[in-house]
Amino acid sequence: MSDPLAALRDARPAPSVEHRIVEGAMARAAGPQRRTWSLALAGVAVAAAAVLLTFALRPAGEPPGALAPAVDAPTPVVRTETPQMRYQVTEGADAVFRVETPVPNQTVVHLSAGTASFAVEPVPPGGFFAVETPHGRVEVVGTRFSVTVGERCTRVAVTEGKVRVRREADAVLVPAGETREICRGGPAGEAVMRAALQDLAGGRTAAARARLEGYLAAWPDGLFAEEALFHLALLARREGDAQAAAAATTRYLTRFPSGHRADRLRAAP
Amino acid sequence: MALDPELYLACRSADPLAWRRLYRQYAGRVFRWAVLKGLGPADAEDAAQEILAIACKRFAQCSAAAAFDAWLYQITRKVVANARRRVWWRRVLPMEQPPEPAFVEGPGVEVEMAVRACLARLPADQAEVLLLFDVEGFSREEVADLIGRPPGTVASRLRLGREAFRRLWTELGPAGAAPLAVEEP
Numbered sequence: 001m002s003d004p005l006a007a008l009r010d011a012r013p014a015p016s017v018e019h020r021i022v023e024g025a026m027a028r029a030a031g032p033q034r035r036t037w038s039l040a041l042a043g044v045a046v047a048a049a050a051v052l053l054t055f056a057l058r059p060a061g062e063p064p065g066a067l068a069p070a071v072d073a074p075t076p077v078v079r080t081e082t083p084q085m086r087y088q089v090t091e092g093a094d095a096v097f098r099v100e101t102p103v104p105n106q107t108v109v110h111l112s113a114g115t116a117s118f119a120v121e122p123v124p125p126g127g128f129f130a131v132e133t134p135h136g137r138v139e140v141v142g143t144r145f146s147v148t149v150g151e152r153c154t155r156v157a158v159t160e161g162k163v164r165v166r167r168e169a170d171a172v173l174v175p176a177g178e179t180r181e182i183c184r185g186g187p188a189g190e191a192v193m194r195a196a197l198q199d200l201a202g203g204r205t206a207a208a209r210a211r212l213e214g215y216l217a218a219w220p221d222g223l224f225a226e227e228a229l230f231h232l233a234l235l236a237r238r239e240g241d242a243q244a245a246a247a248a249t250t251r252y253l254t255r256f257p258s259g260h261r262a263d264r265l266r267a268a269p
Numbered sequence: 270m271a272l273d274p275e276l277y278l279a280c281r282s283a284d285p286l287a288w289r290r291l292y293r294q295y296a297g298r299v300f301r302w303a304v305l306k307g308l309g310p311a312d313a314e315d316a317a318q319e320i321l322a323i324a325c326k327r328f329a330q331c332s333a334a335a336a337f338d339a340w341l342y343q344i345t346r347k348v349v350a351n352a353r354r355r356v357w358w359r360r361v362l363p364m365e366q367p368p369e370p371a372f373v374e375g376p377g378v379e380v381e382m383a384v385r386a387c388l389a390r391l392p393a394d395q396a397e398v399l400l401l402f403d404v405e406g407f408s409r410e411e412v413a414d415l416i417g418r419p420p421g422t423v424a425s426r427l428r429l430g431r432e433a434f435r436r437l438w439t440e441l442g443p444a445g446a447a448p449l450a451v452e453e454p
Contacts, residue, residue: 004376004384004438005403008305011375012297017310021296021317026289028322164283171285197286227284264278 087120087129108132117146136167136182143176153183155221165223172223175258181221189215193224200231209235226252230261277334280325292321299345300371305400306349307389310371316352320344339415342401379443387437395430402427 012018087107089099094114101107109116109131120129120140129140131147133154138147143161147154156165157179164171165180167190174180183189192215199208212228212235219225229252236245249265256262272291279287299320303313323344324331331340370378371385388396394416401412402423409427413420 003403004380004442005399005434006406007376007380008301008372008384008404009406011301011372011381013300013310013314013371014373017300017314018293018296021300021314021321022289022292024314024318025292025296025321025325026285028318029288029325171283173283193286227286261278261282 087118090117090119111147111149113149115146115148117144119144133182136165139164139166139171145174153181155179155181167223172226177258178256179221180223180225181219182223183219189219189222189224192218193228196228196231200235205235205239226256226259226261229255230259230265233265272334272337274334277331277337280328288325295321295341299341301404302342302345302400303349303352304371305385305388305404306345306353306397308349308352310369312352313371316345316348320348323348339411342415383438383442386441387434390437390441391430391433395426395433398423398426399430399434403431 013021089097089109095111095116096113097109097111097116099107099109106127107129109118109129111131111133116131118129118131118140120143131138131140133147133149135149135154138145138154138156140163143163144159145161145163146157146159148157156163156174158174158176160176162173162175164173165182167182172180192211196208196211196215199205199211209232212232215222215228216225222228229248233245233248233252236248252259252265253262272294276287276291276294280291296317300313300317303316303320304310308316320341324341327344331337370381372381375381376384388399391399397416398412401407401415402409407415409420409423413423416423418426
């Protein structure tokens with residue numbers, strides 16, 4: 001062994017360890033940061049103070065836990081304004097929803113049917129505003145948007161700003177002017193996309209193209225429609241087929257003119 | 270292996286599939302850094318998760334794909350330093366486990382354990398330069414950037430570190446190991 005240090009250059013842990021690192025990092029990145037015990041104690045103290053303040057400021061007669069608007073409120077517009085968060089919900093005639101506010105800067109609207117529109121001020125750090133439907137979750141970054149729950153899918157249309165549409169571990173950002181659907185067949189669609197990306201990484205371009213086109217045919221407004229169109233455009237460029245590349249780029253830009261990959265496609269030769 | 274610019278851009282757009290790809294690419298490397306900077310396998314696994322999660326949350330601070338490795342290493346330095354402080358406190362309790370191997374791919378258990386033992390006995394600044402230069406293959410200038418010291422200081426630490434490592438290797442290296450023959454930078 002002339003150079004034991006260099007021999008460690010390719011040293012790797014067991015695949016199971018790598019897997020745990022990846023999944024653990026995904027979970028930590030998605031969730032709140034871990035705190036030391038002293039910070040946790042400080043957090044508990046702040047939360048306790050917030051709870052006491054909430055109770056102290058509640059009008060007489062209002063039931064506990066009613067900081068958020070009432071369930072299935074009869075009025076068409078629900079407004080909430082707290083020091084932590086401001087939002088407005090406009091419910092359609094068929095909307096069935098309830099609002100939960102577990103802590104003052106976190107709001108979850110459970111929309112089980114119909115259409116509701118939302119206007120939300122930028123969410124403060126550490127807080128969130130989300131709409132849960134039977135098919136997935138829409139997380140707000142600070143925007144105007146509407147959510148329609150159908151039998152098989154939830155459709156999200158963004159008017160202003162952007163929202164994050166999530167289904168289990170996967171999520172995409174939807175910018176203004178665009179719509180996305182989360183459907184019951186979501187995991188199947190995700191599996192198709194994953195397989196397509198693996199094909200791309202492995203150089204199996206024909207299989208990748210077939211899967212990407214298959215995804216778009218089955219889920220034209222699916223969570224990964226933008227990514228599928230983007231990779232089709234890249235694939236055509238990589239293969240040197242200028243005509244197909246131009247067509248795929250046009251297809252992407254027509255469908256997602258303000259998509260977050262649009263600039264990259266416009267800039268590329 | 271630097272970060273692919275396309276993957277960098279996809280991560281900037283908060284694409285979860287891209288982040289998963291990045292994590293897969295870097296999980297082994299960050300774990301290796303943590304182990305060779307003195308953590309045991311369990312602590313290194315925990316630190317690697319934390320490092321990658323921090324990278325995701327603060328990715329806006331990373332200016333370019335080419336700068337990602339150096340930026341990630343800076344996070345690693347801080348997280349591992351914190352973890353080592355926690356480990357140090359644990360050492361006052363009579364619960365310390367014997368060292369265990371961390372890698373399944375590499376030069377073998379004997380060499381791995383001997384290298385880790387030698388690095389652990391070196392001054393930290395010398396061990397870090399050996400890790401970056403001899404293990405990770407960074408150039409002297411890159412190492413200087415990574416640790417925020419002039420190239421001359423890097424060369425000095427490298428020379429001292431290699432001399433000390435050679436002495437330790439003679440004492441602690443696996444039985445029958447040949448004398449080291451490493452080149453000067």
